[in-house]
Amino acid sequence: MKPIDEADGVVRIPVHNPFGTQPTNVYLLAGDGLCLVDVGPSHRRTWADLIEGLSYLGHGPEDVDLVVLSHGHADHDGLAHRFVGAELRIGEADLPKIADYQAHLYRYEHAVRALLPRWGVFGGKAEIVPLFFDHLRASGEDAPWAQALVEGDRLEGPVSGWRVVDLPGHTEGLIGLYRDRDGVLISSDQLLEEIVPNPALYFALDPPGHGLTDYERSLHRIAGLEVSRVLPGHGPSFGDCAEKVAFFLDQLEVRLRVVEAGLRAPATVSEVAEALFPGCDSSNSYHVFITLVESFARLEVLCERGVARRCEGPGDGFGAGPGVVRYERR
Structure with missing residues (x-):
């Protein structure tokens, strides 16, 4: 062009x-x-x-x-x-993202790997998401x-x-x-x-x-x-x-209302992402990652506004494992 x-x-x-x-x-x-x-x-x-x-x-x-x-x-x-x-x-x-490009990506991937279980992401899905960082590492210096x-x-x-x-x-x-x-x-x-x-x-x-x-x-x-x-x-x-x-x-505001309406029962970030983006290609690490981040952000905004709250297991009453965070409407 x-x-x-x-x-x-x-x-x-x-x-x-x-x-x-x-x-x-x-x-x-x-x-x-x-x-x-x-x-x-x-x-x-x-x-x-x-x-x-x-x-x-x-x-x-x-x-x-x-x-x-x-x-x-x-x-x-x-x-x-x-x-x-x-x-x-x-x-x-x-x-820091450009001056120390590769080290930044290392820190970023490490943080994401730690977040995935808290978001309720396990198994194959948890292995797919970090693959996106391989593409990023090859795309800059x-x-x-x-x-x-x-x-x-x-x-x-x-x-x-x-x-x-x-x-x-x-x-x-x-x-x-x-x-x-x-x-x-x-x-x-x-x-x-x-x-x-x-x-x-x-x-x-x-x-x-x-x-x-x-x-x-x-x-x-x-x-x-x-x-x-x-x-x-x-x-x-x-x-x-x-x-x-x-x-x-x-x-x-429309998207936040959709998430609020969907919290009919306590849900993890992963569960909300699957509900919001049913057409997401689960083999595409980039697409999976951004749907998780988008869902996390919307849920956190609802918490900031007092519409929802976080519940972290164990002992949260919802069957979540240790460290898993679920969100529910107030």
């Missing part, structure tokens, strides 16, 4: 995404120099797509002065290690020269006029870039045209938490901006920002 002009000085380069979703959008920002926003996963076809897109525009990877990563997910940051001659920036909370961006920072040097907007939820440190002069927002995966992104698993917290509440707050944050055009992490750009935000906030 050829690069697409999206706004003044902004070109979108869609690149291959092997994770079964839409192509990843890489944005080339042109000014006194060149900046890439996101780079796609470390995959031979993705690299070829990016090289082809840059070449079409008369550039090569060596011409890039600055790489800004919207968040620490492999489908957006995996090729960062290729740009050794460029300045590399990412949201502060996601910095450490980029230890990366530096942090924080709320309110402004891009300087090769490009200017863009300021950093913290939009956590899909990850702890997801950032958007907003240009005040024309209202263009590079929203990454926080705001897509049709898809509600899955919330993050905040595995480093004790106990582990979720990003769904942050996701809701970030939608409200976007609603407070004067946005003329949204440039998302996947899919086409769109202009009806306020309508999209309102729709996704409504969908969030």
Whole structure:
């Protein structure tokens, strides 16, 4: 696919995404120099797509002065290690995910393996989920020269006029870039045209938490901006920002009500996930994992709102084994 002009000085380069979703959008920002926003996963076809897109525009990877990563997910940051001659920036909370990519994944997998029995995931399903981390390990490398961006920072040097907007939820440190002069927002995966992104698993917290509440707050944050055009992490750009935000906030409430209504009896995260996503391919480790995280996040929000409560065995009265957590309506 050829690069697409999206706004003044902004070109979108869609690149291959092997994770079964839409192509990843890489944005080339042109000014006194060149900046890439996101780079796609470390995959031979993705690299070829990016090289082809840059070449079409008369550039090569060596011409890039600055790489800004919207968040620490492999489908957006995996090729960062290729740009050794460029300045590399990412949201502060996601910095360890790229600076120490492989160690981060080790810690992440260790935390998930510990959570699975608490979520009621056993047997073959418990063996399937960690396989996803093998794909992640192959999709990126450490980029230890990366530096942090924080709320309110402004891009300087090769490009200017863009300021950093913290939009956590899909990850702890997801950032958007907003240009005040024309209202263009590079929203990454926080705001897509049709898809509600899955919330993050905040595995480093004790106990582990979720990003769904942050996701809701970030939608409200976007609603407070004067946005003329949204440039998302996947899919086409769109202009009806306020309508999209309102729709996704409504969908969030609808999905929470579905989970609440389904808690007719105490249930584990695994049982809720099976009820919410009956069509999930149980052989696809990525799909199984995100349905579990999505279900966990919704259940935790219901607990935060006082609608549900956690019950941990043994002695919970519901037959749960040691350490297994069930949720029930209050």
